[in-house]
Amino acid sequence: MTDAPDQTHGFDRSTLQGMQGLRRLAQIPETAQHRAVQQGLEFGLEAAPSVQDRRISTFSRGAQPAFAGINTFLKAPYCEDVREIGRYDAAIIGVPFDMGTTYRSGCRFGPQAVRRISAVYDSYSLDLAVDLEEELALCDAGDVFVIPSNIEKTFDQIDRAVSHVVSQGVFPVIIGGDHSIGYPDVRAIAKHVDGNVGIIHFDRHIDIQERDMDERMHTTHWFHATNIPNVPPENLVQIGIGGWYGSRPGLSVAYERDTTVMTIGDVEKLGIDKATEIALEVAWKDAAAVFLSFDIDSVDGGIAPGTGSPEPGGLLPREALHALRTIAKEGICGMEVIEISPPYDTSDSTAQLGCRAIMDVLGVLVAEGRLGRRATHES
Numbered sequence: 001m002t003d004a005p006d007q008t009h010g011f012d013r014s015t016l017q018g019m020q021g022l023r024r025l026a027q028i029p030e031t032a033q034h035r036a037v038q039q040g041l042e043f044g045l046e047a048a049p050s051v052q053d054r055r056i057s058t059f060s061r062g063a064q065p066a067f068a069g070i071n072t073f074l075k076a077p078y079c080e081d082v083r084e085i086g087r088y089d090a091a092i093i094g095v096p097f098d099m100g101t102t103y104r105s106g107c108r109f110g111p112q113a114v115r116r117i118s119a120v121y122d123s124y125s126l127d128l129a130v131d132l133e134e135e136l137a138l139c140d141a142g143d144v145f146v147i148p149s150n151i152e153k154t155f156d157q158i159d160r161a162v163s164h165v166v167s168q169g170v171f172p173v174i175i176g177g178d179h180s181i182g183y184p185d186v187r188a189i190a191k192h193v194d195g196n197v198g199i200i201h202f203d204r205h206i207d208i209q210e211r212d213m214d215e216r217m218h219t220t221h222w223f224h225a226t227n228i229p230n231v232p233p234e235n236l237v238q239i240g241i242g243g244w245y246g247s248r249p250g251l252s253v254a255y256e257r258d259t260t261v262m263t264i265g266d267v268e269k270l271g272i273d274k275a276t277e278i279a280l281e282v283a284w285k286d287a288a289a290v291f292l293s294f295d296i297d298s299v300d301g302g303i304a305p306g307t308g309s310p311e312p313g314g315l316l317p318r319e320a321l322h323a324l325r326t327i328a329k330e331g332i333c334g335m336e337v338i339e340i341s342p343p344y345d346t347s348d349s350t351a352q353l354g355c356r357a358i359m360d361v362l363g364v365l366v367a368e369g370r371l372g373r374r375a376t377h378e379s
């Protein structure tokens, strides 16, 4: 294949993302995959003689079959000894905590649901022309030891866990858990950032009241996060907010602190590209880093029903994923995907969307040379 314009069909096929992706993927060696197959054969023993494909082992030890095996996120290595986390570029951190929920609970099962459905995926993307297995040292750090009955002790545990990962230069991807963990997530990251941290927050709910039912529930995290000296509310942008419930007191706080709030109506009127552009401008204004917080309930409840506080009329998955990829292009200091409540999910569609959000963001970070091998080799 050449890079010359391809006019065979009366238009230049080489301008198609699909054709460009095929070319780029053909250039990425499948070294890590080959290594995984070898290890599978070693650990899982050679297959029965009747099996013709000799890459298959007796015990499933790799990605296949997708429905077999012990799942980490994308079957990435389990970093059981977290003192070794510095060997990786990025780490999945599960936070199975849902005592901050104010309606339906169940998102303590979010990390496991996302891990389980992640097994359906291979590591490459044609759209992004990346291969995460080949180009990113990703691990699954397992879950934080949350204290189920105590929000404040859990916050301290999360802060300590995320801070450990970030202090080793590893990009944190946090899977909740309810949204109350947004506060300790930001608290952990902000102390490692020299300068201000902006937050891009996708949600149907504003989540910035001081307390809810006397505690720091999943309606309060941005109040406390924007009290951190280097996390100014002027750099908090909230996309998709609206509907008929969430937090009346929080609306007053957002107004007083002057956060930037975009409703779904705003997104509709502006279009997702312009809305995302505004979000990036606000979050990055005089900031050194931007944190991405993706509440799965920002997506319409008909498509993402597995969540604690659903609200009709949210984003479509294609809009949400497009916005996340656009934000990732500019670089982020960490990401959380929260409020996935598997007991209310159907066909794993909500967990799968959460998984895709993470994969798309990681894919873009790798493709843009902000994380992983291209960052090391091409900068």
Ligand SMILES: [Mn+2]
Pocket: 179, 203, 204, 205, 295, 297, 298, 309, 339
């Ligand atoms: Mn929400």
